[in-house]
Amino acid sequence: MRTSRRFSLLAPALCLAVALIAAPQSLRAQSTDSLAERIQKVMDRPEFARANFGIEFYSLETGKVVYSLNANKLFVPASTTKTLTEGTVLAKLGADYRFHTIIYRTGPIDKKGVLKGDLILVASGDPNLSNRIQPDGTLSFVDEDHAYGGPAVAGDPLAVIKELAKAVAAKGIHKIEGRVLVDASLFPDGAREGGTGVVVSSIVVNDNVIDLVATPGAKAGDPVTVDVSPKTAYARFVNQLTTSAAGATPSVEDPAAVANPDGTVTVTLNGSLPLGSHPLTAPYPVPSPTKFAETVLSESLTAAGIEIKPPKKGTSTDFKTLAHLYTQENQVAEHVSLPLAEEIKVTLKVSQNLHAGMGPSLLGTLVAKNLSDPVHAGFKVERAFLQDAKLDLSGVSQGDGEGGDWADKAQHRGNT
Numbered sequence: 001m002r003t004s005r006r007f008s009l010l011a012p013a014l015c016l017a018v019a020l021i022a023a024p025q026s027l028r029a030q031s032t033d034s035l036a037e038r039i040q041k042v043m044d045r046p047e048f049a050r051a052n053f054g055i056e057f058y059s060l061e062t063g064k065v066v067y068s069l070n071a072n073k074l075f076v077p078a079s080t081t082k083t084l085t086e087g088t089v090l091a092k093l094g095a096d097y098r099f100h101t102i103i104y105r106t107g108p109i110d111k112k113g114v115l116k117g118d119l120i121l122v123a124s125g126d127p128n129l130s131n132r133i134q135p136d137g138t139l140s141f142v143d144e145d146h147a148y149g150g151p152a153v154a155g156d157p158l159a160v161i162k163e164l165a166k167a168v169a170a171k172g173i174h175k176i177e178g179r180v181l182v183d184a185s186l187f188p189d190g191a192r193e194g195g196t197g198v199v200v201s202s203i204v205v206n207d208n209v210i211d212l213v214a215t216p217g218a219k220a221g222d223p224v225t226v227d228v229s230p231k232t233a234y235a236r237f238v239n240q241l242t243t244s245a246a247g248a249t250p251s252v253e254d255p256a257a258v259a260n261p262d263g264t265v266t267v268t269l270n271g272s273l274p275l276g277s278h279p280l281t282a283p284y285p286v287p288s289p290t291k292f293a294e295t296v297l298s299e300s301l302t303a304a305g306i307e308i309k310p311p312k313k314g315t316s317t318d319f320k321t322l323a324h325l326y327t328q329e330n331q332v333a334e335h336v337s338l339p340l341a342e343e344i345k346v347t348l349k350v351s352q353n354l355h356a357g358m359g360p361s362l363l364g365t366l367v368a369k370n371l372s373d374p375v376h377a378g379f380k381v382e383r384a385f386l387q388d389a390k391l392d393l394s395g396v397s398q399g400d401g402e403g404g405d406w407a408d409k410a411q412h413r414g415n416t
Contacts, residue, residue, distance in 0.1 A: 081403030
């Protein structure tokens, strides 16, 4: 079940004037009645029988409204909400802002390369710890993002994590007598965002999803083949999908996940795909991005030749008490992101809900420096920015960064 985050509105609510459509020269030359008639013909089309319209045309020459319909009604802005969030993030952090994801040690390294302590990755809010990074300094994307069931970007989704693991090994660490942890206290794992069901967090590996590709078998009744990427012990998939007769309707149930005592999950896949149908791509949003990141980091460290020997008894972790160890001397690996301008481009190109959903929290933590209530602090930063931009803040409410919340409403206003 996918649930939306629910945040109370600001007082007064975060608002702005929706961008108005400038009428083409040919329409501006028409009388208001003629324009109204032309618009009415469009609205009367059968495909729009259940649609609601909020329309406003104004003249670029005079700045006056030449046609208006339902100007005082609130409408759902959906993903256009992202322009508010991303515009504020870009303005407040700067186009060249870079996220620094750093791994620290909490103990000494002896002559044999044994780390007597924990290894901690400190989440920075970087949304692209994935395979999006390209050699030419750009971030790759596909038109239909994998969060919506499109194909994943080519390459290893754990590329950044594996680079960090190799950097740890290059520091001469051969064994860790301690834990491998992710400090996500910048803003901890939250609720699932309303559009894709992905958990919003400050640690983001492969957009917090595991990619699944299901391919029907050679004949009806055969098992469906499921490819999993990345392959990790964090999630064990029990494949009960079968191949149905050619021409049948695909029937795939929502994955049934069971949490295990160690924090991993067992996910059962049920349903069927018809014989001869194209492979089905689907994302599995991980329930805990932090545990997911800890697991794939541990696996990558092991693959890099580092033995991990955690303590026999589990102990609680207070990252506040460990923060004094986050020093240059204790740093063992670092990943620096591409410029923020590249990230904004990806988010708006594919309407990436998770990335935009992180926006208010990033504004709250990185700009307002508020770790106790970053979301509302971030909305205050955004509201102030839009006010400074001279936007009318009396006709829109915003409940999240991406446009999936029930509180996202926009009003078509007069000239601003």
